[in-house]
Amino acid sequence: MYDHARKTTLSLQWLALPVMTALLAGCLTVDQDTEPSDEDSALEGHLSPSGFSSPSSASLTETDWEVEGFARERGISYSEAQQRLGWQALAPQLDEQLRADLGDRLGGVWVDVARGDRIIVGVVREAGTDAAAVVRDAARKLGLTEGYDIVPVRRSLAEIERVNDWLGDEIEKVNDGVAATLTAGLRPDLNAVELQVPAEGRLTDAQRDLVATAKARLSDMIVASSYAGRPTARACVYPYCDSPLRGGIRITNSGTGCTGAFVAKSKVDGVLYQFTAGHCAYENYDDWSTRFTDASSHVVGPVHHWEWHKGGDMAILRIKNVAGWDPEPWVYVTSGPDTTTNTAYKITSDHVSVLGMRICTTGAYYGRSDCGYVTQLGVTATYGGVTVRKLGRGSFCGMGGDSGSPMYASHVAYGLQVAGYSECDSLYQGIRAAESALNVNVLHAAP
Incomplete structure (x- = not known):
């Protein structure tokens, strides 16, 4: 249960590191289609039959400060904020259900601010015409009859999770004992993994090699960026x-x-x-x-x-x-x-x-x-x-x-x-x- 022999000292202050940003030149991006294909147009759409019901409605009414704070942030009415938070409350359950129902056809579930905090469901383009029906059925069972969109994506969530796992294994190796560390995480909204280098700090040769290898091996399956500060x-x-x-x-x-x-x-x-x-x-x-x-x-x-x-x-x-x-x-x-x-x-x-x-x-x-x-x-x-x-x-x-x-x-x-x-x-x-x-x-x- 415990490892009493292990000795690690926590750093409890934000520390400044020397500058290192050269590796970000030529950052990777995911290709974005400017014109959808006929198949994509059939898959993507606003699915808003009429009405909205959510098991969380009562709790949102009770929790006035959450709704009020969100309304101020977004510059929207109280009732609209309540509706959007109701959608959000169901997003994790929809994600869990679709992982089971769609498997490798699921491209991910996320909340999109640009679309008015709607739930976005990514579905692999080659998923078949029944995929949208599966999403609608899962949403309906949760009481979600509006507030979500289905969009086509190039690769499955399972695929980008495998890439994230590989990258995590490699980062663990090259970050051992160093001050400036690489970090990475899933970005289903970009249908990719985000690899980040510190905006301040000097990477080791092993870290530089990993960034180069990732760019060559993963191509547009990763996006590169930087982060400020130091994980503490x-x-x-x-x-x-x-x-x-x-x-x-x-x-x-x-x-x-x-x-x-x-x-x-x-x-x-x-x-x-x-x-x-x-x-x-x-x-x-x-x-x-x-x-x-x-x-x-x-x-x-x-x-x-x-x-x-x-x-x-x-x-x-x-x-x-x-x-x-x-x-x-x-x-x-x-x-x-x-x-x-x-x-x-x-x-x-x-x-x-x-x-x-x-x-x-x-x-x-x-x-x-x-x-x-x-x-x-x-x-x-x-x-x-x-x-x-x-x-x-x-x-x-x-x-x-x-x-x-x-x-x-x-x-x-x-x-x-x-x-x-x-x-x-x-x-x-x-x-x-x-x-x-x-x-x-x-x-x-x-x-």
Whole structure:
């Protein structure tokens, strides 16, 4: 369960690196067809029979601050914001269903801002005429009767995922022990994998060779770009709550500060735990504590299981005094530009995330809750000397100490914040993968 012999020191400050941008000359792009073929025209279309129903409608009505914040960001009415967030809430379920129903014919599912936050379903051109019917049927079963489009793509999601896996393996090798690191992640909206070099920093010969090899081997299956900052774990040296225990609170251990996330329940015996980031738990295995609002210290519990390697970055603390803590499936949402204080924000379900969707987070050190948009999935990134695979990336903000922060939207749990390239370019561990690795489920409240 633990690897006590492993020694890794987390870098907790943003560090500047020497400039290196030459490799970006001649960036790769995915070919875009300017004129659709007859087959493409038949496949692509706005599928809006009439009316919209979503199981999330009631929760969106309750969560006024999410709708209001989104409406301000987009410059749209409250009712339109509510409708768009309703579409978004169903996108992960549609993605999951179509992976099963279409298999290698699926090109991906994402949310497109340019199309008014509609759900976009990519379908491989050679998929056959029944593919659109499969998409419509899956959407209808979820209660999604409008707000999505079907577009033709050149290659399947499975194909670009295989490319992303290969590239992740290679990046893990060349990033070992270096300061400036390559990173990569899925971009289903581009039907490609995005390979990024640091805007600041000097790459090694091995890293340069990998970039050249990837360009030659993958051609238009990758797009190249740069990223600012340096991937840095967000553990470090803010809010507290009295019981019940909930997510979004500050937790500490021997000077290390992180954020406690969702309450979890064992799949085996029903024992209750609290999620946080795996790198927080490393070498901090004994009791983690928090405080009540009167500043008195209270033990949450010790690390029960942690993972921090290419398979993920997640951990759970065993809650010692369950009766005293009376844990609840809540998150302490703090006031921010698009949030209002809610000390008992209910989590009613959990799911995977999709590109382009809006997710919020509450870090115990950033000082306010913040919402952003998913910009990459399947990300390979190196921080604290460890390369982690299949992370999410988004424009939500955080800082040191926010590792473990709950990622949520419309009462759905999506992940755990773990690191960041810069203040508002952040990485998160998907909650479904964390549940699987740690053999627990997020504790849910009644809708």
